[in-house]
Amino acid sequence: MTAEVLVVGAGPTGMTAANELRLAGVSCVLVDRLPRASELSKAGGLQTRTQEAFDQRGLLEPLLATGDYPVTTAHFAGNLLPLVRRRHRFPWRSVPQVVIEGFLEEHLAAEGIRVRRDHELAGLEQDADGVTATFADGTAIRSQYLVAADGGRSTVRKLLGAEFSGRPGTETMVAADVRLSAEVPMTTITREGYRAQVFPLGVDAEGRPLRRLTFGGPGWSRERDIPVTEDEIRTGLKTVFGNRVELVELRYARRITNAALQAAQYRHGRVFLAGDAAHVHLPFGAQGMNAGIQDAMNLGWKLGAAVRGTAPEGLLDSYHAERHPVGAAVLRNVQAQSLLLDDGPDSAAVRSLFTELVHLPEVQYLLDDMLSGMGFRYEIPGSEEHPLVGLPAHDLGPELRAGRGVLVDPEGQFGDLAQRWADRVNRVDTGAEAKLVRPDGYVAWAGDPDGLEPALRQWFGAPLS
Numbered sequence: 001m002t003a004e005v006l007v008v009g010a011g012p013t014g015m016t017a018a019n020e021l022r023l024a025g026v027s028c029v030l031v032d033r034l035p036r037a038s039e040l041s042k043a044g045g046l047q048t049r050t051q052e053a054f055d056q057r058g059l060l061e062p063l064l065a066t067g068d069y070p071v072t073t074a075h076f077a078g079n080l081l082p083l084v085r086r087r088h089r090f091p092w093r094s095v096p097q098v099v100i101e102g103f104l105e106e107h108l109a110a111e112g113i114r115v116r117r118d119h120e121l122a123g124l125e126q127d128a129d130g131v132t133a134t135f136a137d138g139t140a141i142r143s144q145y146l147v148a149a150d151g152g153r154s155t156v157r158k159l160l161g162a163e164f165s166g167r168p169g170t171e172t173m174v175a176a177d178v179r180l181s182a183e184v185p186m187t188t189i190t191r192e193g194y195r196a197q198v199f200p201l202g203v204d205a206e207g208r209p210l211r212r213l214t215f216g217g218p219g220w221s222r223e224r225d226i227p228v229t230e231d232e233i234r235t236g237l238k239t240v241f242g243n244r245v246e247l248v249e250l251r252y253a254r255r256i257t258n259a260a261l262q263a264a265q266y267r268h269g270r271v272f273l274a275g276d277a278a279h280v281h282l283p284f285g286a287q288g289m290n291a292g293i294q295d296a297m298n299l300g301w302k303l304g305a306a307v308r309g310t311a312p313e314g315l316l317d318s319y320h321a322e323r324h325p326v327g328a329a330v331l332r333n334v335q336a337q338s339l340l341l342d343d344g345p346d347s348a349a350v351r352s353l354f355t356e357l358v359h360l361p362e363v364q365y366l367l368d369d370m371l372s373g374m375g376f377r378y379e380i381p382g383s384e385e386h387p388l389v390g391l392p393a394h395d396l397g398p399e400l401r402a403g404r405g406v407l408v409d410p411e412g413q414f415g416d417l418a419q420r421w422a423d424r425v426n427r428v429d430t431g432a433e434a435k436l437v438r439p440d441g442y443v444a445w446a447g448d449p450d451g452l453e454p455a456l457r458q459w460f461g462a463p464l465s
């Protein structure tokens with residue numbers, strides 16, 4: 001079997017990548033080793049930039065129409081950031097990962113991309129022309145490129161021998177979806193060093209509040225694969241909260257590790273690591289899934305251009321150049337959150353100082369820039385000269401639905417130039433200021449008119465004429 005691009009892993013990253021490749025007109029095969037969709041409860045939060053990107057693809061409204069997903073208050077290590085709630089058009093929302101995955105899978109199916117389940121990638125070889133992936137059942141798929149979206153324990157990453165380094169895990173904690181008998185504070189650390197965090201996770205079908213409980217502490221760490229029991233959760237609650245709260249219902253539980261690791265290279269020839277395959281960390285601040293979706297948005301159109309033969313020199317390498325620093329920044333802020341939730345005596349002092357600092361609007365905005373995905377600016381040519389370049393074009397919506405580049409030309413002065421890239425870039429006359437926006441929604445040029453043609457060449461390749 002052949003495909004232009006093979007996407008391994010049908011989690012949020014792989015499904016977003018498949019959708020982007022579809023928009024780019026590329027034939028893509030999406031495989032997953034699971035026989036059916038995962039029911040694991042993982043991410044609970046959809047960050048601002050992810051919502052904006054989904055909105056630009058026309059996916060946000062139908063996704064949010066599938067249920068009741070409340071706006072929640074973002075937090076950093078349990079410190080609420082109420083001032084950022086009204087900062088963005090799309091504030092942080094509780095949407096369970098399993099809902100997002102189900103929605104994306106249905107959307108892809110409606111567009112003709114069916115997840116090929118029971119396909120466990122087991123081998124990988126690449127040469128100058130393509131990649132051959134072999135599966136546990138002995139079948140093989142040959143493709144021009146491969147996207148490894150196969151999660152934190154990525155088989156592809158291991159087969160590549162890719163460096164995956166950072167801070168190794170030193171302990172595990174329990175993460176559980178629960179119903180509790182009473183309200184408890186978001187963050188509690190006992191004198192003995194036991195820690196619990198309790199976050200809202202929306203409501204169940206009967207409208208009862210669900211919560212994500214995370215707890216750990218001295219002697220609590222176990223091997224990751226040892227199942228979490230209901231008794232363990234009850235003991236954990238008692239250890240941290242005494243008799244203040246009881247477990248009413250346990251929906252789901254697993255162990256998570258405090259490892260913070262990142263692939264040194266996101267590109268390995270024709271193979272690209274994305275999502276958890278490229279970066280893993282504690283789920284603090286609701287960032288992993290969101291970062292993976294943004295990886296896929298960044299990579300999809302670039303691979304599309306490479307397959308169609310229009311990719312300019314360096315376009316595929318820009319995936320690592322742009323997304324690796326974002327992954328590194330996420331890991332840094334998660335490690336900072338870990339330290340703030342640590343049980344050491346010095347951490348208590350830092351925590352108390354931080355609790356004061358976080359009342360300052362500037363601090364809330366800075367932390368929100370990190371967590372929401374809105375503050376990451378790609379270092380691309382022109383980003384030092386113009387305040388818009390390298391940032392998402394927040395004012396665009398349906399203009400980006402087709403997954404093509406967009407030249408915003410309010411005064412109609414760039415018609416002739418735009419015509420030369422008309423097969424890759426749409427020209428629109430909405431908007432206040434002229435700018436060139438890439439298919440992933442990031443501004444590639446604004447300002448000096450002489451910079452437009454070089455920017456078109458840099459991001460979209462040679463013109464038609």
Ligand SMILES: Cc1cc2nc3c(=O)[nH]c(=O)nc-3n(C[C@H](O)[C@H](O)[C@H](O)COP(=O)(O)OP(=O)(O)OC[C@H]3O[C@@H](n4cnc5c(N)ncnc54)[C@H](O)[C@@H]3O)c2cc1C
Nearest residue numbers: 009011013033042043044121151275276283286288289290
């Ligand atoms: C308790 C918890 C809470 C979290 N909360 C948040 C949150 O609020 N916000 C947030 O953004 N993130 C959160 N995360 C992180 C988030 O769940 C992950 O970052 C996200 O799942 C990564 O998506 P992915 O598609 O990259 O990988 P995954 O979701 O892991 O998907 C990988 C897919 O690849 C498949 N696969 C694996 N190996 C193979 C193979 N060899 N062949 C074929 N298929 C394979 C797997 O079956 C799987 O379907 C949380 C995680 C946990 C555990």
